[in-house]
Amino acid sequence: MMTSRKLDITPPKAREAAQLTVILWLVVVAVITPGNLLAGQVQSVPEFLNIIMGFASSVLLAGLLYAGLRAVAGKPLWLGIAVLALVVTATSTLQMLADFASQYFLHATFENHRLPEDTAQSRLVVTSFYWILCACNVALLWVSSAAHTIKMHEVELARSQAAALQAELNMLRMQLNPHFMSNSLNVIAALIQSGARDEAYRMTDRLSHFLRTSADVEGLETELIDELELIESYCEVERARFGERLDICIDHDAGAERALVPNFILQPLVENAMKYGVQSSAGLVSIRVEARLEGEELLLSVENEAEEGIVRPKAQSGGVGLANVRSRLALLFGNDAMLSTEVLEKGFRAVIRLPYRAEDEAETRRAA
Structure with missing residues (x-):
């Protein structure tokens, strides 16, 4: 009826x-x-x-x-x-x-x-x-x-979108690659059994620091410096696991550290770089995380490169990690942000392009 x-x-x-x-x-x-x-x-x-x-x-x-x-x-x-x-x-x-x-x-x-x-x-x-x-x-x-x-x-729609983003962020935080947790604990156990207790303690400390940092994340956005600190904690655990096979470089432009970025926006990309880079190659793998200012935009890139080549994601636009990043960018910025990917000769690069916003500018906008 x-x-x-x-x-x-x-x-x-x-x-x-x-x-x-x-x-x-x-x-x-x-x-x-x-x-x-x-x-x-x-x-x-x-x-x-x-x-x-x-x-x-x-x-x-x-x-x-x-x-x-x-x-x-x-x-x-x-x-x-x-x-x-x-x-x-x-x-x-x-x-x-x-x-x-x-x-x-x-x-x-x-x-x-x-x-x-x-x-x-x-x-x-x-x-x-x-x-x-x-x-x-x-x-x-x-x-x-x-x-x-x-x-x-419009207010109700904005609130529902914010709630959806917060729920997605919480799920992402709770669903940090289970293989990462399992493999880290297995490495710690192996180090203890082999008598390398000092190294086991150091890796345990790095793992606990990463978990504390990820648990302290609140809201939908954070400053770039905090996001990079989280990524560095994650990479420190993986570096302890893979040793000399993993070379990590995290860099950003001067003045970009206060830019606002979505929480955990780099985490899925770095996990992909680990999964399809280090875990799929026997040689040295380099992973670079960079943040660059380009006019009124902020560019975040995650790139892996292996001496022996790497296994790429099944589809350039597919994968859970890439889809997650794209959906969050669309909800937060609409058409003003995007994620692009590029297949390299011996690696893979993902680049996020989003508007540059600082904390003081965001507060002024909210007050207005």
């Missing part, structure tokens, strides 16, 4: 609605008054008072329009339109009665104030005039409500 379409709007706060209403009726008064002055219809104090009283009653009766809009929010569309039409009709009728009542009051108070033309036709004309203005008032509140609803949806 098809469900009836509903008025998915969030009415503005009472203060905002009052401000919009006052602005609308001030514009009406500003447009009508000069014309009445030129036509000679406003020549005395009572006639000016009549305009002021009409403005005041219009603003007060607009509370009915606001109440009607709040009442139909979330209701079926047909019902909402019908109710609002009735509310507009009732409000414009009351406004007409208030207008005529104020003129009779002014006539009784001021002898020179003339009586209005009180006929059925004149009442209908005045009611129609106020009906149009009340409908404009409702439309103005409706537009404000729709804009408020869109803003709330």
